[in-house]
Amino acid sequence: MSRLLPVFPWDRLEPYKATAAAHPDGIVDLSVGTPVDPVPRLVQDALAAAADSPGYPTVWGTPALRDALVGWSERRLGATSLTHRHVLPLVGSKELVASLPTQLGLGPGDRVAYPRLAYPTYEVGARLARADYAVYDDPWDLDPAGLKLLWLNSPSNPTGRVLTVAELRRTVGWAREHGVLLVSDECYLELGWEAEPVSVLHPDVCDGVYDGLVAVHSLSKRSNLAGYRAAFLAGDPAVLGELLEIRKHSGLMVPAPVQAATVAALADTAHVEEQRSRYLARRTALRGALEAYGFRIEHSEASLYLWATRDEPCWDTVADLAKHGVLVAPGEFYGEAGAHFVRVALTATDERIRAAVQRLGA
Secondary structure (H helix, E strand, O other): OHHHOOOOHHHHHHHHHHHHHOOOOOOEEOOOOOOOOOOOHHHHHHHHHOOOOOOOOOOOOOHHHHHHHHHHHHHHHOOOOOOHHHEEEEOOHHHHHHHHHHHOOOOOOOEEEEEOOOOOHHHHHHHHOOOEEEEEOOHHHOOOOOEEEEEEEOOOOOOOOOOOHHHHHHHHHHHHHOOOEEEEEOOOOOOEOOOOOOOOOOHHHHOOOOOOEEEEEEOOOOOOOHHHOOEEEEEOHHHHHHHHHHHHHHOOOOOHHHHHHHHHHHHOOHHHHHHHHHHHHHHHHHHHHHHHOOOEEEOOOEOOEEEEEOOOOHHHHHHHHHHOOEEOEEHHHHOHHHOOOEEEEOOOOHHHHHHHHHHOOO
């Protein structure tokens, strides 16, 4: 099966990581967007309180978890008239992205489409299902023949681009016209800086009708829960019902303590605003330093990254920054269109961000 997959991209970064790590003041790793700040205390307390959980959890989750997923989706996404059948917990969002085409029964002759610049796991999921795949600039320009799954990603990883309500609405209409399942990866939705991201489930986009629409959400970024693997789907109950049956047979169960922690995290907004403030300060400092160092920042109106270029091959940029002890991700990881860009993550401590800014001469 591994022969179906490309070389794991992060392995190619190891020599540059070694160069950056040799800096006298240590590495500033801005390559992988993994949270570094503490898990909120109320979430830790909820996890600990549920630690005595000897029995198997259910794939669908506890009623309290489903209540929390429905309530948050209505409050934060603007979705209306949701029930427990409109939500489904995940063991982190990456497992869903990588396995969704297989869980949907796609295979040779079926097509999966995703943005030209995109999270590599969309392609991985298609490859694992032995399905065909295509990239797009505007989804409505795709050939719909054989297209079964259309991925959206707003805010985008890696570019931070935010799709407008008009763009989302047009895509929903196109997908419904051609009978294509639209799955919207919205894991960075709560991290808008220069634009306000909107869910595909918002009534301005879908008119309150969820047929053929599924949104993917994660607590990894908003709540620093990457280590908990806490995420969920919301949308078309017919699609989620099918996935539930497949996932029950596969044993894809969120651990009971993580379910309790998710309930606590979704009920609280104070920790989300606190974390947003941290990221905003880091973003402001890094953007100024990069621009002073000769970079141009494109898009980046949301998410946890700056999409930066000096109009040179991305590996040259990676090598230059590594000499300063700063490690970034080459844009090539996200598609050929990123060959002259790097992705700079905001996920480093305040002290490490200050070190990067100082090294870049700002």
